[in-house]
Amino acid sequence: MWKGFAMAEEYWNASLETLPWAEVENWQAGRIAAMLSGLPARSSLYGRLLGHQELSLTGFADLARLPFTMKDDVRWAQDQADDLRPFGANQGAPLADIVQAVSSSGTTGKPMYYALTGADLEVWTDAIANAFFTAGVRKTDVIAHLVGLPMVAGGMPYADGFRRIGATLCWLGGFPTERILREMRRLRASALLATTSFGLHLTETWDAIGRETGVASSLRTVCLGGEPGLNEASIRERITDGLGITRLSEVMGLGDVVSCLWGECAAGNGMHFNAQKYVAIELIDPETGAILPWREGATGEIVYTTFEREATPLVRYRSRDHALVTATSCSCGRTSPRIRCIGRTDDMLIYKAMNVFPTAIRDLILQRFAGKVSPMLRIWKDRADQVRFDEAIPVDVEATAEVAPSAYPALAEEIGQFIRSQLQVRIAVNLLAPGSVPRGVYKTPLVVVRG
Structure with a gap:
């Protein structure tokens, strides 16, 4: 939480971020219906999964009639790659329209690749900027971007999001840790993006190396994600105290969907969903697949539907992320559910x-x-x-x-x-x-x- 926080909230997209959640879902339903009408024709994967389905939606609840897309479905689709479709059976746009590929980290198996058209890139950049704006990054910030791999979901896409906000991007990821810490002081970095474990690692030498530079720390805001951990108070305290910051925000996304979808506002206690303009979410029982209501204290698996995605779209994609719903309202005025990620089915x-x-x-x-x-x-x-x-x-x-x-x-x-x-x-x-x-x-x- 932001120490000394007094509510005077700013929004990236005030109209959607403050709209009652049921109205957000109703608005999304119309866009999902429009997307579904042409999807089986442009994606062989969804021709296979949805070819015999009734695709008309009269409301958001009708989404539950459609089958889930599983990770194995996406892997199968990528295995169908050929010279014309290097992204496989779910390449929903011609290769000439695709401007960027994004890779999974490959830490849990064979890397996956996701394609973005120019329109998809605009969607990603706006959604990512929204999440980091919620997490406290502003155009007056000098942000140290510490993910060193440009092609992964947290690499170039995050850099695009920071630039969209207008922050001064200092991409220090990839340098040795000691150099990162020195350059952050010299560049007067006021914000930082890293994985949770690397953020912890930085606390061990932050003060000692910082003193060597003779430059006082300007760091105020730290955004961490990529792995669970910030639901634990002792980890948050260690990072906040170790880096001497006033705000610690958790962020989360999926390379399959949008690489940053969730961001923690100044009120803390969980991450808001920030991509409602482009992506719909459901909470399900991971055992039965039954829809669960977004209710404080509920736990379940998050399911995503991308309704503004051209190249590699996803319908009812089971993320395997298990979440605890921490709240469904917030003093910041945002209406999207707040969650903590508590684990993954794969783990x-x-x-x-x-x-x-x-x-x-x-x-x-x-x-x-x-x-x-x-x-x-x-x-x-x-x-x-x-x-x-x-x-x-x-x-x-x-x-x-x-x-x-x-x-x-x-x-x-x-x-x-x-x-x-x-x-x-x-x-x-x-x-x-x-x-x-x-x-x-x-x-x-x-x-x-x-x-």
Whole structure:
């Protein structure tokens, strides 16, 4: 939350951001209906998925009659690539109209590629600017963009969004960490964009390297995303205090849909949906697929429909992101739901008969043992496709400097017992000295594979 915050909210798109949510959905329904009418003809994927469906919509609720698009459907479509359609069976526009390709990071498997026409690029840039404007970035900011890979969803598209806002873009991603910290001082960076784990990493040397420059910090606003973590108070506190900032905002998106869709306003307590001009959202029960209402306290999987996408459109795309709805109204005046991402279906582990998100293990450890452990944890798998554990799940936990090495065995035992009591899951805790868990310059994975 913005310290000393007093509400005098500005909006990127006031008419939509403050419209009652039911009216937003009604407005979207007409645009979805128009998009669906020609979709099977221009996308072979949707000719396959929707070819025998009734595509007329009389209201937003009718969207639930259509089938979901699954990740495997998108992978199949990309596997159909040929010389005329390098983006596969869901390339909904001629190659001559496509101006940019966006890549997934490839951290969870074979990279995926998404195409943008000139019109799609305009949609993305506007939606991304909207999300970062909600998150606190203004045209008076000098923003340090710390994602070093231009082609990924958080690379060039984010740079376009910052420029659309009018902020001064300083793309420092890719430089060594020490240089990033020095140049941020010299350039008087007032805002920063990074992954959550890299933001944590920066706190470890922010003050020491900053003092070497002799330039006081201008940093006020930090936007972090790309991985869960900011739902945990101890992580937020460590970043806020470690970087000496007044505002910490979480952001989230999908390269498949729009690379930044959600942004946290100054009121905090979750991210608002900011792409309602171009994308519709549903909340579903991940087990049954049933629609769930946007209600405070609800949990479910987010489903996206892009109704202003030419090149690689998506209808009822199951994101595999599991969200907690933190609120459906806000003092900032925005009417879109607010959420925290609590895990991904892909990340789910099974200990005997118990399902558990790795983030749940991490968050509970940080809540109970704050001050004794750092946010840098690693959960180990024996192979990439391992989901089931019949023995205790191996977890590396990094101790803080306040814990004496002689106390590590007892603390490890206490952590293991606490997780078992809370989650009915056994973990094998390996306590490590401070700084032992490797830090990444992009993402620091919570789950890693041996070898």
